Amino acid sequence: MSYRAPIKDMLFVMQQLAGLDNVIRLPGYADATAATVQSVLEEAGKLCGEIWAPLNAVGDRQPAQWRDGRVSASPGFEQAFRHFVDGGWQGVAHPSEYGGQGLPKLVGAACIEMQCAANLSLATCPSLTDGAIEALLMAGSDAQKRRYLPRLVSGEWSGTMNLTEPQAGSDLGLLRTRAERQHDGSYRVFGTKIFISWGEHEMSRNIVHLVLARTPDAPAGVKGISLFLVPKYLVDEDGHAGERNDVNCVSIEHKMGLTGSPTAVLQYGDRGGAIGELIGEENRGLEYMFVMMVAARFAVGTQGIAIAERAYQKARSYAKERVQSRPVDGSAQQSVTIINHPDVRRMLGTMRALTEASRALAYVAAAHSDHAQRHPDAQARAMHHGLYEFMVPIVKGWSTEMSVDVASLGVQIHGGMGFIEETGAAQFYRDARILPIYEGTTAIQSNDLIGRKTVRDGGAVAKSLIGEIGEVVQALEASPAFADNAAFKAMHRHLAAGNQSFANAVAFMLEHAGKDPNAAYAGGVAYLKLAGIVLGGWQMARALLASQRLMREDPLFHGAKIATAHCYANYVLPQAAAFEAAIVGAQGGEGVLGLHEDAF
């Protein structure tokens, strides 16, 4: 099997770090017992490992094809997607009142990770449907919900998000697509949208496009953007799809990776206007989109974790098979499998440590989201909401940047074979590269982390995290294992130092973001990565404590967890100081910032 869902690792994180027991006790999750969760993961793992994963390379080698406005998916994709829909997987974490299974986000996140690891190109399709569902749940009218949600939640129809235009990428204020109100209350939409993932395909019977556009009298800039629903086939009152709407796919992009996922250029209104309906109120589109984007950004972070896991599994298999060179310690007189060479170990250990740390942080964030939604106490909900919001740009930015590095290490472990496309390692390296870009680049995430998440509340959430990490540092020191366990010592030392670097960076941002924004934002990506490394280290330290406690139950499994935490402490956490230097020491990179444009 080319991908085996790491269910045991996932359950370890869910139970030991993300508090699965507390999540399933939240109101509304009565059906989600620990046993249910495990069997959901196992079923998801089967679908992903057996049906989706073998098609991953197929999608890469036989990309989606555009012809005369129609897009045919890669061979096998439609059938694999059918299995997904028939299994009810689209609705795992959506409300049961619209036909979903109503499971916690924590469980949904693990399922999405598996889908993305198995076949990232295919998995982006239902992920965008999730976005459309979120938007309708948040801002749709009751009638809209009734008409669209059941078929979206079942997976019968898919969804898209239409933000980007050629001149408007990160800068949505520049968008020009216009929507004209008709006498019947509907709108006619005109314009060109680019980079629309799964913007056209025939795997589902209808596609529900969510489109940002301006009404003629809207204010300029981001305050004049509204959100419209434009279906590929018009939908009647009873939710049946009929006539083709005036939205057309004029081409798909030729991309470096993720080629199984068609990226469409959509043309609205060439034949009189695409018929759309307003979602929520006029001029509040960006506000709705931001709420949706939180979920979408979290999902893209999960994609990074997924691709890192898959790259790790591939490199691990190769390292256990490929025989090359004698061991440096002279312990064998013949060539050995390369997993026995120290640098291959170091690379595999680093890949695994980064993957596990980012998974742990993402799942912990998902649990906070579940508590933020369902906790009976309003103050607790607010607290969890704040933590989730703080973590999302980190999950998005850090996990995806990490995935590029991990996929690159995966290629390196394969040596020359890694560069040959048939091997498959290169695909992960190519696919991963979009992740730190789409749904907001890492710089956009770091702007969010600084502005909305750190500075706006005066650093309250950041400081609460620093406090929690400090408690884990103390717990390491207080553990009976501390005296003679090198992993504990290394983690204690580097997590304490990392937490101090994080605290210094938070203080720097609080001081400078207002009065010297260039200085703050020049260090933004470093701040995001520093936060990721330290928050990931916090989770690895908690995993270390848990595995030490559970060691006797499963020495091989927990021994590996301890070694992986040790590896994280030595190879990843020490980078925190370098990022601190790039923020606090660099004082906003005065060197490059001060330079005249012509000097570049």
Added chain:
Amino acid sequence: MSYRAPIKDMLFVMQQLAGLDNVIRLPGYADATAATVQSVLEEAGKLCGEIWAPLNAVGDRQPAQWRDGRVSASPGFEQAFRHFVDGGWQGVAHPSEYGGQGLPKLVGAACIEMQCAANLSLATCPSLTDGAIEALLMAGSDAQKRRYLPRLVSGEWSGTMNLTEPQAGSDLGLLRTRAERQHDGSYRVFGTKIFISWGEHEMSRNIVHLVLARTPDAPAGVKGISLFLVPKYLVDEDGHAGERNDVNCVSIEHKMGLTGSPTAVLQYGDRGGAIGELIGEENRGLEYMFVMMVAARFAVGTQGIAIAERAYQKARSYAKERVQSRPVDGSAQQSVTIINHPDVRRMLGTMRALTEASRALAYVAAAHSDHAQRHPDAQARAMHHGLYEFMVPIVKGWSTEMSVDVASLGVQIHGGMGFIEETGAAQFYRDARILPIYEGTTAIQSNDLIGRKTVRDGGAVAKSLIGEIGEVVQALEASPAFADNAAFKAMHRHLAAGNQSFANAVAFMLEHAGKDPNAAYAGGVAYLKLAGIVLGGWQMARALLASQRLMREDPLFHGAKIATAHCYANYVLPQAAAFEAAIVGAQGGEGVLGLHEDAF
């Protein structure tokens, strides 16, 4: 122009850091005046910018094609290569007695950088010819030199290196290709070689394959490897090519990048044996190959610098054109070109700092090679030889690892457009990925750096470098600029700390490589990167001192050099401590190394 050779930067490095004046005063370089060097670079820059560079994307989109054993190069390549041959560029740094221009390696390195930046796929062809020339110069008989060198040095014929076999990559001891001695003193060669760059093509009239193989009675392992010359067309006593030899290209690889360079599988001896001649003595093949490999590894390091420079130029152009979002400091009410955003500045500054530092280190190494070859004093030659040998694995390993990171930043600066193949940024990211692998992976380079270059002489060369760097640290502090120049302060602080980390790592290697090789080699890649960062920082500090001195002559140019050094100090040098932690702190990564294979 899609690539403009950075001649002014190159000359700055050659003159201010690599001691061009001293190099051209060495015996035998009488013709190489500073004016000659400049005009050579300008001519090379023209060829590369005007003829080679526009074909770079062509090679990517229309790769070399194999058909019935014949390989046709990408459109335009043959003509572009003809310009190169006609201009005498193959012979720039080769001896005039065989028709070369006999210029220093320092000048040759700059020309090679330009060729690789302009069109890496095409440039690898003459680079392999350089390898064949080096091998013949070192170990060929007079008759062989007479027969082969003039046509190789002129570029009329090209060369290849045949090392790898499916089961023998880094581990050449496993190779099986055999060579049987005939009564006439020639050999018949039988076997399969893979990963042979430009192993078959029709741009040159003949291809001179240098092939590692075993004679039937050779000792096992690496001590039984001999080096053979196997021409595609047999060559008579007068050096004329005639009948086709029994070597055939059975396929070329489908690679992630560098697709304009055909990577051949060569089959020797299917029709009775390929006729070859022994180079040097039997069973000394690996020894010769190692000497050649030093030059080849240096050249691959240059490829890394080249691709980083090209990726930087592309990203810079985009950043100056693309308009998106208002400045974070509120200095404009409209969207601005993205070069005005602090994170884009940080990325461009980092790309440039890494590129300039690795170029400076490579050129300084090249100058040491020139002194090692030509200095009249034997002791001075030995000293320069030791420094060059120490630097080569760093130039190879660090510059190529750096190039992957820089190309990745280049994609990031382009945002979503970076992922679209038509943009061109993705090609650099794909192409660069082979560089840390071929000619010896980064781990192989680090093994060399530890074993042969650091430990064998008891750390003598390493310690001499630590001393030299210490002197530059003092010079920074002693400079009148130190008091009020933030770049000086940052560089002083981080270079001093980096040098201490480097010294600690050297001490660790000297102590552990013998008694606990796993502990040493687990930290090998970290050691190589640490050495690269600190040696690169040393050169950036010297550049800083020089530009401060020369400031008035050209404020824009030298101001940019100072800002770039400042950027390097803040964004790159602080990583040294993290690498030290991964070596000294990790104590050989005991966490992952101790883990049982089954736990992965």
